[in-house]
Amino acid sequence: MSGAFRVLVVDDEALYAQAIGAELGRRGIECELAFCARDALARAEAGSYQVVLLDHRLPDRDGISIIPNLLSLLPGSAVVMMTAYHTIPDAVAAIRHGAEDYVVKETHIQPIVDRVLELQRRARMRASADGWQEHRKSGLMGRSTGIRQVVDQLDKAGQSPETTVLLTGETGAGKEVAARYLHAISRPAGSEFIAVDCVALPGSLAESLLFGHEKGSFTGADQARAGALEEAGEGTVLLDEIGDMGEIQGKLLRVLESRCFQRVGSIKQIALRARIVAATNQDLKSRVDQGRFRLDLYQRLCVFPIHIPPLRERGDDVLMLAEHFRDFFAGKLGKEIAPLGEEVAERLLAYSYPGNVRELKNLIERAVIMTDSGRIELQHLPARLLGEGLPAGLSPAIPFDFRPGVDTLESLEKRMIEHAMEQAGHVKTEAARLLGISRFQLLRRLDRHGIRAGGRSREDDEEG
Ligand SMILES: Nc1ncnc2c1ncn2[C@@H]1O[C@H](COP(=O)(O)OP(=O)(O)OP(=O)(O)O)[C@@H](O)[C@H]1O
Numbered sequence: 014m015s016g017a018f019r020v021l022v023v024d025d026e027a028l029y030a031q032a033i034g035a036e037l038g039r040r041g042i043e044c045e046l047a048f049c050a051r052d053a054l055a056r057a058e059a060g061s062y063q064v065v066l067l068d069h070r071l072p073d074r075d076g077i078s079i080i081p082n083l084l085s086l087l088p089g090s091a092v093v094m095m096t097a098y099h100t101i102p103d104a105v106a107a108i109r110h111g112a113e114d115y116v117v118k119e120t121h122i123q124p125i126v127d128r129v130l131e132l133q134r135r136a137r138m139r140a141s142a143d144g145w146q147e148h149r150k151s152g153l154m155g156r157s158t159g160i161r162q163v164v165d166q167l168d169k170a171g172q173s174p175e176t177t178v179l180l181t182g183e184t185g186a187g188k189e190v191a192a193r194y195l196h197a198i199s200r201p202a203g204s205e206f207i208a209v210d211c212v213a214l215p216g217s218l219a220e221s222l223l224f225g226h227e228k229g230s231f232t233g234a235d236q237a238r239a240g241a242l243e244e245a246g247e248g249t250v251l252l253d254e255i256g257d258m259g260e261i262q263g264k265l266l267r268v269l270e271s272r273c274f275q276r277v278g279s280i281k282q283i284a285l286r287a288r289i290v291a292a293t294n295q296d297l298k299s300r301v302d303q304g305r306f307r308l309d310l311y312q313r314l315c316v317f318p319i320h321i322p323p324l325r326e327r328g329d330d331v332l333m334l335a336e337h338f339r340d341f342f343a344g345k346l347g348k349e350i351a352p353l354g355e356e357v358a359e360r361l362l363a364y365s366y367p368g369n370v371r372e373l374k375n376l377i378e379r380a381v382i383m384t385d386s387g388r389i390e391l392q393h394l395p396a397r398l399l400g401e402g403l404p405a406g407l408s409p410a411i412p413f414d415f416r417p418g419v420d421t422l423e424s425l426e427k428r429m430i431e432h433a434m435e436q437a438g439h440v441k442t443e444a445a446r447l448l449g450i451s452r453f454q455l456l457r458r459l460d461r462h463g464i465r466a467g468g469r470s471r472e473d474d475e476e477g
Pocket residue numbers: 150151152153154155182183184185186187188189190191293294334370371374442471474475476477
């Protein structure tokens with residue numbers, strides 16, 4: 014499917030066809046009407062349509078009989094049969110003739126309109142860079158009720174292009190994946206997805222990064238620059254770790270409310286065309302209570318909150334994801350690896366995943382690398398899954414007798430950090446949480462102790 018999304022409505026009940034056309038038109042979908050089979054085929058030959066809504070009974074021919082012709086004239090398009098209750102069996106036959114689906118004709122046209130909107134979303138996904146299949150795979154995988162609800166909410170949010178969505182959930186749960194899914198279903202194909210990490214941004218830099226700046230607007234601004242909001246065009250800007258956003262919270266609120274902004278050092282108003290998505294793994298409400306997050310911005314973001322449940326609450330999704338990652342990394346490394354065995358599956362299911370999907374992904378990658386037998390065995394899983402307690406070489410307690418110069422506060426701190434990193438599956442945000450410090454503080458300490466971060470950092474955590 015390519016080009017504009019257009020629908021052909023084929024129905025001899027002119028009023029009904031017109032009502033559908035008008036409703037779709039209101040939603041920005043171009044429609045043409047045909048009142049008999051001959052007319053429908055002529056239009057299919059001359060034009061291009063992504064969806065054909067086809068009535069069963071046409072004055073000149075049976076609707077079903079023209080499905081193959083329609084499909085050969087409009088390759089890749091979806092034919093949806095419109096049928097009365099008593100002809101459902103025929104509609105099923107229509108599917109055998111290549112129809113995508115059928116909808117029951119009722120006085121209400123809403124179900125038909127909804128079906129078209131869904132097909133439009135799918136067409137957009139297919140057109141998006143990753144492609145529909147790939148996206149489905151590397152995107153939001155899962156069959157659990159929790160994930161289905163998330164996808165459902167994202168689909169709804171997708172229908173209102175200006176709504177700011179707040180994604181909450183533990184580290185590694187898939188907030189960015191969810192944001193990318195929303196982007197793929199609701200923004201124009203090829204538009205930009207820009208993620209901005211609010212943790213790393215001190216005040217003035219944050220402002221120029223988001224809104225852009227004019228030449229000479231501050232020391233060092235030797236060139237004018239567009240910010241993320243401008244650069245994203247009609248795409249999406251993900252404000253990651255929004256809970257850590259500093260002084261510019263007020264400015265952001267104003268932008269969300271007025272849907273326009275100014276570059277630093279300029280008075281020209283620029284219209285906001287992108288969708289803003291905010292993400293956090295902190296409890297924003299308690300940040301508000303601590304006086305570290307503006308209540309008004311919080312309330313504004315809460316218009317459309319979507320919570321991504323932690324992996325440990327998603328039941329068998331763990332295995333589905335594990336199999337997906339096994340397949341993915343086996344392919345990447347050119348290895349043949351058998352599906353997971355019972356024992357391994359049991360351990361995977363019993364574990365609590367503080368680092369969520371990222372942790373599962375990392376540990377499956379590690380197991381795929383480690384195995385030489387063509388199958389993942391218990392010994393390839395990290396100790397924390399096998400309940401073996403502390404990793405070797407770590408003593409949990411403070412030593413009885415201090416060895417001067419050895420058991421220093423520094424060395425103990427280093428060991429604690431290493432331990433926390435190990436336990437958190439090398440997910441820094443989680444390790445920081447375990448240690449009760451901020452991610453930023455952790456990064457500084459990792460650096461100071463010369464601890465190599467191991468695993469994956471968020472930054473180079475690629476899709477898969
Ligand atoms: N449902 C899913 N299906 C497939 N892969 C997923 C899913 N959820 C997450 N992942 C993978 O897990 C990793 C972490 O996901 P993501 O970056 O979206 O988490 P996050 O919630 O943004 O984490 P953080 O709070 O640390 O930023 C990514 O590699 C992503 O591809």
